[in-house]
Amino acid sequence: MVFRVTGMGDVKKQYNVLIIDSQKYLTKSVENSPSYKPLFPFLAEADSLALANAKLNLDTAFAKFFAGTGGFPTFKSRRRSRASYTTNNQHGTIRIEAGKVRLPKVGFVRFTQHRPFEGVIRSATVSMTRTGKFFVALLVDQDDEPWIPAENKVGIDLGLKHFAVMTNDEMVSEKIGNPRFLCQSEAKVKKSQRALSRKKIGSKNREKAKLILAKKHEKIANQRKDFLHKLSRRIVDENQVIVVETLKSKDMMKDHKVAKSIGDVSWYEFVRQLEYKSNFYGRTLIKADPWYASTQICSSCGVKGEKKTMDVREWTCACGAHHDRDINASINLLMLAD
Numbered sequence: 600m601v602f603r604v605t606g607m608g609d610v611k612k613q614y615n616v617l618i619i620d621s622q623k624y625l626t627k628s629v630e631n632s633p634s635y636k637p638l639f640p641f642l643a644e645a646d647s648l649a650l651a652n653a654k655l656n657l658d659t660a661f662a663k664f665f666a667g668t669g670g671f672p673t674f675k676s677r678r679r680s681r682a683s684y685t686t687n688n689q690h691g692t693i694r695i696e697a698g699k700v701r702l703p704k705v706g707f708v709r710f711t712q713h714r715p716f717e718g719v720i721r722s723a724t725v726s727m728t729r730t731g732k733f734f735v736a737l738l739v740d741q742d743d744e745p746w747i748p749a750e751n752k753v754g755i756d757l758g759l760k761h762f763a764v765m766t767n768d769e770m771v772s773e774k775i776g777n778p779r780f781l782c783q784s785e786a787k788v789k790k791s792q793r794a795l796s797r798k799k800i801g802s803k804n805r806e807k808a809k810l811i812l813a814k815k816h817e818k819i820a821n822q823r824k825d826f827l828h829k830l831s832r833r834i835v836d837e838n839q840v841i842v843v844e845t846l847k848s849k850d851m852m853k854d855h856k857v858a859k860s861i862g863d864v865s866w867y868e869f870v871r872q873l874e875y876k877s878n879f880y881g882r883t884l885i886k887a888d889p890w891y892a893s894t895q896i897c898s899s900c901g902v903k904g905e906k907k908t909m910d911v912r913e914w915t916c917a918c919g920a921h922h923d924r925d926i927n928a929s930i931n932l933l934m935l936a937d
């Protein structure tokens with residue numbers, strides 16, 4: 600560890616440095632100044648803007664710390680699970696040509712571009728996952744696309760029995776189940792976790808088991824994101840106003856320990872995706888108050904009935920209306936759209 604703070608005077612001279620070395624490892628350590636380059640030859644392998652950005656990050660972190668608004672900056676080790684660096688484009692030092700992306704000092708790297716863009720690249724952030732996969736995120740200056748208004752409004756109830764139950768203003772309801780592959784992957788993760796716990800600390804087999812576990816985690820996270828992206832994109836395409844419930848009560852989670860791990864991560868990420876996609880395409884996203892009794896109110900007569908426990912899937916209101924619990928909830932959420 601090269602990170603030292605011997606006094607406040609020294610702090611300003613600290614440099615936060617990130618490099619990709621020839622073995623394609625991302626390395627992060629803290630150094631004092633460019634004059635240390637002769638002493639630490641690996642500094643010369645990083646491009647100067649990457650070093651400058653890392654320094655900016657550290658300066659900001661220290662400014663926050665001394666202002667009392669942040670904790671002491673943590674040391675970023677080269678063995679950290681996820682490493683990344685950001686560098687800026689200067690007159691085409693970052694550019695895309697024939698399926699390759701050019702990065703300063705690194706040169707052209709073969710890559711898979713997820714979507715095309717028009718506009719100027721401002722910066723690139725290169726990151727490496729725990730399993731050694733590299734990603735580059737390009738920040739691009741682009742004119743906003745004109746968006747086309749959508750026809751419908753929709754209310755979405757998030758749950759454990761189904762991932763989402765939605766009803767639109769044409770009173771078409773749809774139940775989206777929890778994807779089976781997520782449950783299957785969760786079981787595989789548990790198995791790898793047990794395998795890891797049996798391995799001796801510090802052994803090679805333990806390192807191997809760690810990598811296997813990290814790969815399973817990565818896969819499940821990707822599967823989950825893919826599922827959520829497709830669903831949120833479709834909802835934003837079809838609807839101009841989207842009402843979603845944001846919080847789930849704790850008692851609902853109690854009896855569903857397995858589903859919990861799938862549920863809580865996904866709901867948060869799903870609402871986050873709906874939010875930024877709504878902003879991007881000019882949709883209105885309404886987050887219902889967590890206290891809004893979407894499940895308890897009868898969507899036909901508006902009377903709030905008694906509290907319904909989780910096992911009540913269907914019920915009949917005093918007004919005679921018969922309800923599916925989740926569809927009724929989504930209709931009540933839809934009513935907040937007007």
Ligand SMILES: [Zn+2]
Pocket residue numbers: 897898899900901902916917918919920
């Ligand atoms: Zn009723």
